[in-house]
Amino acid sequence: MTKRLLAAALVAGFLAACVASALQFALTSPLILAAEKYETAEAIAPTHHAFANPLIVLAHAGHDPGGEPQWQPAPGLPRLAFTALATLVSGVGYALLLGAVLVAAGREVTPSEALKFGIGGFLAASLAPAVGLPPELPGIAAAALESRQLWWVATATATAAGLYLVAIRRGPVAIGLGLVLIAAPHVWGAPHGPEDISAMPPVYAAQFAARSLAIGFAFWAVLGLAFGWAWGAVAGPNGVTRRSEVAA
């Protein structure tokens, strides 16, 4: 079963990364490049935010004209290739988690069942964190990185657990607890940075947020469908027996 899970996750992660990479190249990468022109202009004449939050300077050491030059992929094809590689690594990572949850929940793994869990993944890892921390272009001031990462992980985990309670455990207590878990991170509130006035046209940020979520949905839908398909495809001769054992 371990080999089957790993193999299905590799296939699903690869297919989802192919789709998500193509969508990124068409929809979000051009916006990031456009936003970086404004970011570079701000780096030359840094605002007080850049000094107030040392993480902004650290993370952008590659762009910082005064700092030690850090490695970054060359513009053009290498940058797109590294974007695709990062998408693949995340894709396999998410597919492994999706598979772990499917197997742990004791579900019969079919494309339609895996798609449902994939949509749950989209809700937990894309939509819920985006409610508090909308997808941002480079150059937009934000709160300290660690606090946002912590809130992101807590929100994704709480939403996933809440969805599990509401959609799978059911029962009045489970549904109540699940809804509390889903709402809690937003009641607590996401960390927010100073409200920055950027020279970047607002339409860039709006387009980026919408496109990022659309890519997230396509990514998770393909991930779920492909995992369900690959799970059946790599079953081998005794795959049916194993599946019935799991369902029994």
Added chain:
Amino acid sequence: MVAITRSLSPALVGERLSAVLLAATLGVGLLFVSGFAPVVALHNAAHDWRHSANFPCH
């Protein structure tokens, strides 16, 4: 009856438990490397994906 079936069906023992733990650990590790690792080279390599996937990024 339903409760008994549910409690037996997802029982995590033996091969299933090890498969779930291995996949979950590997998955979290890969997500950390591609989405959260603070190493500047990793951040720069994964930069555009981190923004598109809405991982908090710089």
